[in-house]
Amino acid sequence: MAALAGLPPDEKLKLVKIEAIFRKGTSYRSGALLGEVGARVALDKRHCPRDVSIMAFTIEVMKSISYHERQRLSRERALFADSKPTGTGSGETTFSPSLEAQAAWLKERQAQSDEAMEEIYQLFEKDEEAQQVIAGLSLGLKGAELRNETGLDQAKLDYAKKRIRKKIGTRYPERNVE
Amino acid sequence: MSTARKTDPLTELELFEDGLVESILAMSETELLDEIRDAGGDPASILREFDAMLVAVKNSCAIERLRQAQESVKAFHKRVVAISDDERTAARKKLDAPQSTAGEARPLLAARKGKGASDRDTKGLIDDYAERMRLENAEGTSDHDDG
Numbered sequence: 001m002a003a004l005a006g007l008p009p010d011e012k013l014k015l016v017k018i019e020a021i022f023r024k025g026t027s028y029r030s031g032a033l034l035g036e037v038g039a040r041v042a043l044d045k046r047h048c049p050r051d052v053s054i055m056a057f058t059i060e061v062m063k064s065i066s067y068h069e070r071q072r073l074s075r076e077r078a079l080f081a082d083s084k085p086t087g088t089g090s091g092e093t094t095f096s097p098s099l100e101a102q103a104a105w106l107k108e109r110q111a112q113s114d115e116a117m118e119e120i121y122q123l124f125e126k127d128e129e130a131q132q133v134i135a136g137l138s139l140g141l142k143g144a145e146l147r148n149e150t151g152l153d154q155a156k157l158d159y160a161k162k163r164i165r166k167k168i169g170t171r172y173p174e175r176n177v178e
Numbered sequence: 179m180s181t182a183r184k185t186d187p188l189t190e191l192e193l194f195e196d197g198l199v200e201s202i203l204a205m206s207e208t209e210l211l212d213e214i215r216d217a218g219g220d221p222a223s224i225l226r227e228f229d230a231m232l233v234a235v236k237n238s239c240a241i242e243r244l245r246q247a248q249e250s251v252k253a254f255h256k257r258v259v260a261i262s263d264d265e266r267t268a269a270r271k272k273l274d275a276p277q278s279t280a281g282e283a284r285p286l287l288a289a290r291k292g293k294g295a296s297d298r299d300t301k302g303l304i305d306d307y308a309e310r311m312r313l314e315n316a317e318g319t320s321d322h323d324d325g
Contacts, residue, residue: 001232001235001236001239004232005229005232009221009225010207010210010211012224012225012228013210013211013214013221013224013225014202014203014205014210015228016224016228017202017210017214018199018202018203021195021198021199022195031227031228031231034228034231035231035232035234035235038231038232038235038236038239039235039238039239042235042236042239042240042243043239043242043243055203059199063195109188110186110187110188111187113187113188113190113191114187116187116191117187117190117191117194120194134194136197137193137194137196137197137198138190138191138193138194138197139190139193140193140196140197142197142200161201162209162213164198164201165198165201165202165213166213166216166217168198169213169217170217
């Protein structure tokens with residue numbers, strides 16, 4: 001916690017921008033995901049290894065929390081929609097996920113991700129360069145590979161990334177689950 | 179564009195987000211501040227909110243840790259069984275026994291500031307001794323059971 005508080009201002013600002021990316025598709029409000037990381041550290045649920053920077057650690061924990069939260073939400077939607085209530089005889093009702101329900105959950109996750117990617121592409125409908133960069137990034141390309149794949153030089157690539165960050169920064173978190 | 183989209187949308191989205199994160203990490207301070215201001219944000223106010231959030235989390239975690247400690251103490255006390263009067267009497271008898279030995283030191287009733295042991299010391303000693311006797315008896319019973 002002290003390490004987070006002691007970060008230089010520009011790194012704190014970067015974490016806030018990165019948090020906005022990982023909040024998408026979750027129920028976390030602005031600041032809540034970073035707060036969750038701080039709480040897990042303070043309550044000794046997560047430890048930053050000595051050889052890992054606090055920035056890298058915080059980003060990884062945010063990513064992990066976001067992943068599990070998105071997974072939980074889609075599982076709830078898919079399983080509860082598909083499961084049939086089972087009486088236990090004691091008056092309780094449980095929901096047991098069938099294999100079909102689990103497959104439905106995976107399908108739901110994939111459909112949501114697909115929808116999210118479609119929305120991202122739509123944001124840049126008239127910006128072909130940005131679309132090329134998005135496609136490259138979603139293939140995991142970096143540096144020279146990304147330049148070769150998109151056919152953009154470094155200056156154009158940086159400018160396209162800036163446009164993507166700007167639009168994503170204002171539109172992306174809107175996809176939070178209410 | 180030659181890039182074909184991957185078939186797994188989960189991986190695709192994850193890689194795209196990783197790429198975005200890397201591009202944010204690579205930003206210069208000037209670029210970062212300009213981008214925040216261009217989007218209508220105030221870097222100083224964002225930083226104040228960030229620090230305030232950390233303080234709030236720290237405080238709520240301190241309360242949570244205190245609550246956990248209190249729960250642990252309660253759980254510990256539940257496990258401790260009080261010493262009964264019979265056990266105390268038996269311990270007292272055993273402790274008093276060496277007194278009859280004339281001339282021998284009474285190591286259990288240690289002098290306290292030269293004035294001898296207080297009642298509280300003696301009671302504590304008796305309770306400790308009674309607990310020890312209880313443990314010894316329990317061990318004896320369990321040895322007997324095992325054998």
